[in-house]
Amino acid sequence: MSLRTRLTLLFTAIVSILLALFCGLLYGLAERYREQEFQNRLQAEAQTAGHLLVGQERVGPALYKLLDKNQLTVLPQEEIIIYNASNQLIYESGTDYLTVSPATLARIRQQKRMYWRETNREIVGILFTEQRATSVIFASAVDTYGHRTLQDLARLLAVGWGVMTGLMLLAGRFFAGRTLQPINQINQRIDTITASNLSRRLPEGDTGDELAQLAQRFNRMLNRLEDAFRLQRSFVAHASHELRTPLTAITGQLEVSLLAGDETDELRATLRSVLDDVRGLNRMANGLLGLASASMDSSAVPMVPVLVDSLLRQIQLEFQRLQPLYTVHLHIDSPDTDWHLMGSEPLLRTAFFNLIDNGGKFSADHTVSVALTASPRFLHVTVHNSGSLVPADQLTTIFSPFQRGSNATGLPGHGIGLALTERIVKLHQGQIQVDSSLEFGTTFTVILPR
Template sequence: MLIRNKLILRFTLLVLAIQLGFSAFVYYFHAAAREQRFTRRLAGKAIMTARLHLRAAPADSAGAVRRTFSRSDLLTIEQEEISIYAPDNRLIYVSADTVPQQTNQSQLLRLAAGAPLVRFRTGPLDAVGFTYGPAGQPYRLFAAGYDELGWAQLASLRLILLAGNVGALVLIILAGWYFADESLKPIARVVKQVKKITARELSRRVDEGNGTDEIAQLAITFNQMLGGLEQAFEAQRSFVSHASHELRTPLTVALGTLQTALAYDQTLPDAQESMASAVEDLRQLVGITNGLLALAQAGEMGGRREPVRLDECLTQAVAQCQARHPGRLVQVAFGDIPDQLDTPFAVAGNAQLLTTALLNLLDNACKYSAAEVRATLGYANPDTVQVAVTDAGIGIAPDDLSRVFEPLYRAENGRQQPGYGIGLAVTQKIAQRHGGTLVLASEPGQGTTATLRLPVVG
């Protein structure tokens, strides 16, 4: 079901329930008011009849019922029935000989038990019974009648409420449709704008409206997502462009060398020289491929993590770095350790990936600096462990510093050194997958400091 239809249905049911509840409230209290009003009228008529009868002709000793006034003088209520019982429960007056007394006599016990007034019905008639006279020897008065005017008013009220609710239902549906349509117009506008956005037009944005309501928050969130997608697409285009170039070059050179050797090399030394050149090109191709695989592995790390000692990872990375760069001095220093930690330098993650990340930082520092490299392991705060790798090398220009994390991108002043421009991208990916960050600070000609920060084991 469409949201529009759901809103109309729920709005209609809610307002209709309120309307019916209000109608029932009005009808109930009107019926109660009719009953109370007619009860007072019956009671007043019974009291007036008792006063007239008891003053004019009380019951004689034989218990005969005397009527010294005309009954027609009292018949002012439709189908009026009035009965008076003496304190000894003898019937001493009845407004008509046809008035049944079975129901009245059944209510005598309730009045004898001290009930001030009882209401009951005798067929279609409303009836009331109560005591009258001295407290010690009270009379029992019963009055019944048909409230023709009251029931007619209730019937009219029912008709009015029925017609009103039917008409209100139509208005409620129309109002629900209107409000649903008005409420969903911003969403329809957002949908219309989103349909115009394609992979080639990710720079377009959705109108954020007033910037405060829920629709605006949705548009803001969608624009933020579009910004992330645009950056991801740009990074992908850059990656594909660089990767195709970096892979094509060694392949083309290796193929040309082998084709030249096949066509022109006549001696074994010439063939060996050509094969050596081709092997170097293929070795470069394998290095680029391994870097791309490492980047993919860093981006696909699962959610399972284990406690890892970052100092052990750093030790392994230093050993591997010195094997790559014999004679290069890599100095390791340790900062202060917070007292409340049970296991120092413990993080949650993958030991192999973290070792790779640290090795990449050390390898870059050794490649671009002839001086010693310093690795400092410590804590940025009690919840964050960090490794800062500092060199005194060529540094990175500000224009290149913002792009060095792009895969296969290399700064202008570092292209003469061997490498493929993948190490920092891999390291940043690993840091992000571990909930950490990688920050570079560099000055051209003065050196670079790469700081890897990771959250400690919680």
Template sequence: MTIREKISYLFACITASILLVFSLAIYFFSAQYSLQAFQTRLREKAFTTGRLLIDVQEIDETLLKIIDHNNLTSLPNEEVIIYDYQNHILYKSGTDTLFVPTEVLNQARLEGEYAYRAGNREVVAVKYTDPENRFVVVASAFDQYGRGKLRNLALILALGWLACVGVVIGAGFFFARGVLHPMTRVVDQVARISASNLDARVNEGNGQDEIAQLAQTFNQMLSRLQAAFETQRSFVANASHELRTPLTAMAGEIDVALLQERSVEEYQEVLQSVQDDNKQMIRLVNNLLALAQVSGATASLPLRPVSIDELLWQTRERLLQQHPAYSVDLWFGTVDEGDLEGEGNEQLLQTAFFNLMENACKYSDPHWVGVELSTTATALCVRIIDKGPGIPLAEQARIFEPFFRANHTQRVAGHGIGLSLTQRIVQLHQGTLALHSSEGQGSVFTVTLPRAVGVGTSATNALIASANPG
């Protein structure tokens, strides 16, 4: 069942229920009013008959029957019976005597009046008192006119209810179609969008109602999907290019070595070169894997207390072990050691700081980097300072894109992955990575990490291991 049908039927059911309750209420109150009006006529008839027979001495039973039979206001199947205090019948107007239980007569004497229904007759028993006796006058009749009006009213209400329900169902389908037409248009437009035309967008209509909000949400999702597809295509293209370079170099060196017989030393030189290219490719693959896995992590990492100053010392030692010619200076100022603790993943943070320190040394002529650690009331700040050529302002906006390399870095071996990986690691720690650089004056990367980070729930050991290939 479609939403349009559900809305139409639901609207019809609600309206039909309201109309049904309203019709039943009308019928009920009409029936009560008709009954009360008829009982009032019976009550007046009982009092009139009792007054004529008991109070008017000139009128006897025979004359009273003649008057009742010739009365133009007589009711259908009317019968009036008068009982004395011993429940003996003193008078009855009809030939078919109505059976009146003793309990009814006693109740009428106690309450002054008692009304009930006997078969298809309405019966009213009233107490009539004179100085000599206490009488009970019982008047009964068939309310032919009132019941006829109720039957007609029930028929009119039933037909009116059916007609209204039919009109409501038709109107419900018509209005539901109009209301849901924008939704249908959105569905048709979304159905025509595929991987080949992710730049298409859904018409947002007036931009104010719920349908427009849905269209805007679809467009935002399409923008994210388009960006993800473009990033994926760019990633695959750049990764393929970066992997092909060392493979091509190794294949060329091997082909040259096999052209003729060579000495052991020459073969060793070729193998050493191939091994260097192989290490470069392994490191590239590890960085690509780490970048892909860190970029796919949407939840926080499992965190534990980390001493940032000790982590920076460990990163410095690791960098100097791999590059003895580099120089790293650390400045911690007068901050207490207890103020330098935060929450984070030690291995991932070390990878981020290692990439920043290595880049600072790699792209500066003195191969030097300065690391300054400071604190604020809520955060830890690590500034990575180098004496390199600086980054042009036009290139700073793209410096954190995967595989992007500034023009002045082309002479140095690299792949353009480190800063992308570093930025993602910092973001996973709910921190920020900022750049301040001027051409000819070096660069300063500032990592800001919160002192207290909520303990995360998901990150794999493979993610940590690949981000720290050793």
């Protein structure tokens, strides 16, 4: 069942039930008013009979019957019965519609007034008192006109309920279709969006309702998907190019060695060159794996307390062991500061290692200065080198995978380290900034929330 049909049926059912309750309430009020009105007329008939038959200005029973018979306002199947103080029947209109028991007489003398129904006949009994003489008078009749009017009202309400339910069904289907029309448009537009056509967007409209908000959020999701697909295509293209170059060099060197029949020393030199290329490939593969790891959602990365000052000291010692020609100066602002933050120690180690390695590589004397400072909410790690200038128009592109600045010409690398570092910093809800000038050199600043 479609959503339009469900909404139509639900809307119609709710309105139909409410309309039925209203019709039932209206009929009930009409019935109560008819009953109360008929009771008043019966009581008036009983009072009139009491005044004319047992009151001071009484008339004879025969004359009263004649008057009652020719009265235009006489009630249908009306019957008047009067009992005296001794419960003796002193008057009966003669129709014999009603039988009164002594218990009923006693209750009326006690309650002074009583109303009840027998099938379609309605009866009112009153205690009539005049000149210290008490009588019990019964007036009964059938409200033929009132019941017929109620029946007509019931038929009218039933027909009106049926007609209104049908109209509600048509109106509900029409308005449900109008309401869901934007969803149909969204569905049609979604069907045209494919992996090769992610630039298309849903119509958002200007209503600002829930459907417009849904379209806006879907378009934002498409923006993220398009960026991810574009990054993936760029990543694959650049990775293929970067992998092809060393593989081609390795293949060429091995083929030349096999064909040339080189001496042992020349073969060893060739093997050393191949080994360097293989190590470069290994570093590139590790970088690609790091990029893939840093690209995952932060909720999938286990976060533990990390002592940043201790981590930087470990990296300094590691550089002294791996790169004897590098000089790393480490300055920690205040030894008494709490340098803990929540993060992934392996990823942070990779990020800081890449920045320090990058600084030593571009510095003429392979000297890098690292400073750790703190603010109430953030930790700041700055990595400075006095190497060549990074052009201002390239300060943002150097964080893209496989993108290197013009100052990196002739230096080893694949353009993965800074991209990996930026993703690791963003994974920790931090920021990375870079400033470069001929006078002060290049400084990378990492800001991480405490």
